[in-house]
């Protein structure tokens with residue numbers, strides 16, 4: 001199998017895009033360590049992987065809490081002896097226009113999406129530097145590339161993830177560590193409760209994405225197949241940001 005002997009550390013795999021990535025990596029032979037704040041969903045993902053004959057462990061982790069992140073990265077390393085792929089995918093969205101956003105909601109979004117991603121990268125990279133290898137993929141968004149109305153905290157948090165990705169790629173390439181990001185358009189997950197025609201029409205392909213279409217890109221960027229790609233943020237948006245419509 002393609003990823004036999006590889007181990008992956010993934011956040012935000014209790015549902016949505018992260019769950020699909022976790023299941024797919026495990027199907028291809030990787031051992032998958034899931035770090036997520038949602039215990040029920042995380043354990044369900046592990047059960048789904050084990051039903052397919054794969055290897056997976058869950059650890060309840062709040063990525064805004066450095067101690068949680070330290071313990072989870074270290075536990076993953078203890079269980080699987082290394083981290084080949086780190087996928088920092090956990091994120092939240094709270095919609096509000098800039099002048100209406102509360103300080104509390106700003107802090108929540110920035111803490112999970114930006115600080116949480118940085119904390120995970122920090123501790124993954126400390127381990128990967130010792131290993132002298134590793135591939136990190138962060139989940140940004142098209143909101144990391146363009147502005148979006150009503151998302152005054154989410155947009156800067158996702159732009160910030162691209163900044164972290166580029167900076168880490170520059171700093172740690174010499175240790176054999178690659179760092180990339182994905183920028184999905186709208187994806188069919190729990191976030192998208194009502195798939196309106198209007199939403200589909202924003203994407204030139206005429207539909208929103210399925211989670212496996214984003215998962216494939218994350219897996220490619222994690223794997224050796226993208227061995228010369230680093231510091232990149234890959235847009236997967238059905239053409240939504242290609243230009244004015």
Ligand SMILES: NC(=O)c1ccc[n+]([C@@H]2O[C@H](COP(=O)([O-])OP(=O)(O)OC[C@H]3O[C@@H](n4cnc5c(N)ncnc54)[C@H](O)[C@@H]3O)[C@@H](O)[C@H]2O)c1
Nearest residue numbers: 012014015016017037038062063090091141184186187189
């Ligand atoms: N769904 C979309 O349309 C879309 C588009 C672009 C980008 N994204 C990004 O994709 C990523 C995954 O989102 P999704 O669409 O699969 O939604 P989701 O809500 O299904 O997944 C988010 C995951 O993050 C976890 N999480 C939230 N806060 C956490 C914390 N403090 N610590 C640890 N885990 C935490 C949740 O428990 C959940 O498992 C997010 O970063 C999101 O911003 C989603």
